[in-house]
Amino acid sequence: MRLGVLDVGSNTVHLVVVDAQYGGPPTPMSNWKTPMRLVEYLSKKGNINSKGIDKLTRGVGLASEMAEQFRCEELLPFATSAIRSANNSEKVLDAVEDATGVRLRILTGEEEARLTFLAVRRWYGWSAGRICDLDIGGGSLEMSVGTTESPDVALSLDLGAGRLTREWFDSDPPSRKSVKNLREFIEDQLDANIKEFQEAGPIDVAVGTSKTFRMLARLTGAAPSSAGPRVKRTLTQPGLRQLIAFISRMTAADRAELEGVSQERSHQVVAGALVAEAAMRKLGLESLDICPWALREGMIFHHTDVAFEDFS
Numbered sequence: 001m002r003l004g005v006l007d008v009g010s011n012t013v014h015l016v017v018v019d020a021q022y023g024g025p026p027t028p029m030s031n032w033k034t035p036m037r038l039v040e041y042l043s044k045k046g047n048i049n050s051k052g053i054d055k056l057t058r059g060v061g062l063a064s065e066m067a068e069q070f071r072c073e074e075l076l077p078f079a080t081s082a083i084r085s086a087n088n089s090e091k092v093l094d095a096v097e098d099a100t101g102v103r104l105r106i107l108t109g110e111e112e113a114r115l116t117f118l119a120v121r122r123w124y125g126w127s128a129g130r131i132c133d134l135d136i137g138g139g140s141l142e143m144s145v146g147t148t149e150s151p152d153v154a155l156s157l158d159l160g161a162g163r164l165t166r167e168w169f170d171s172d173p174p175s176r177k178s179v180k181n182l183r184e185f186i187e188d189q190l191d192a193n194i195k196e197f198q199e200a201g202p203i204d205v206a207v208g209t210s211k212t213f214r215m216l217a218r219l220t221g222a223a224p225s226s227a228g229p230r231v232k233r234t235l236t237q238p239g240l241r242q243l244i245a246f247i248s249r250m251t252a253a254d255r256a257e258l259e260g261v262s263q264e265r266s267h268q269v270v271a272g273a274l275v276a277e278a279a280m281r282k283l284g285l286e287s288l289d290i291c292p293w294a295l296r297e298g299m300i301f302h303h304t305d306v307a308f309e310d311f312s
Helices: 050-069 089-100 109-124 161-168 176-191 211-219 237-247 252-256 269-282 295-307
Strands: 002-008 012-019 027-035 074-079 131-136 141-146 153-157 205-209 234-236 287-290
Touching: 002 050, 002 295, 012 050, 012 295, 027 050, 050 074, 050 089, 074 295, 109 131, 109 141, 109 153, 109 205, 109 295, 131 211, 131 269, 141 269, 161 176, 161 269, 176 269, 205 211, 211 234, 211 237, 211 269, 211 287, 234 237, 237 269
Parallel strands: 002 074, 131 205, 205 287
Antiparallel strands: 002 012, 012 027, 131 141, 141 153, 234 287
């Protein structure tokens, strides 16, 4: 079964084409994305403006055309935090559907956390025991922990790297005061929401998913993406603290010159690092492993488990 997974996030419109099979991993066939940064198109009233809707429509339209060219049997289109939190989300969905024929499904934050956890569990297997996964997107932070394929606790907080950068930093590089204020805000939000995680029991494997965690791991010495997905990559608290002290003094343009930092995300890596460090510290995670599978793979597994259930 050839599937197109269309992920409309805060930072990109991302199409992944895979061949899915029963009892095996998805085989990647194509990977295409275009920058979006939808949080920059939010009005003061919390609406995505007309320029943002037009940009999103063009991105979804191109992705849909590519899915047809690759002869995808099904397209799984979904949207996450940026559209989910917009006050005019239904208007945005209608406009995109009218122009492209694609109706995006808005995932709740908890659905994001649960689907990502499913992908992480499939990657590490049952022998991993209790897994804790952290995922930092552009608009939200997803957290999940559990011992089965469905997490015991799944949580989503509005602590995305792009969102926090837009709301808390008004200079480049950010001032020490704004970094301090953001750090305090992140800690307050975590303290108010993670009691269930702290009481979930000992964690056997701590995992980070998302582009933000991959960038942070690369900046602290992990292998580059060219080394392949099966190379172990680790992010540590000490390494992260040293990194924050370094990159918080740099401009976005200078950060973009660092190996592993993409141009479109260089402006938000400081906020992402602050979220990662605070979450790891609050949960007592001295280090975590970077998992190459995340939300898109979770969507694939969820879909194919149902599609192939009669073949078991």
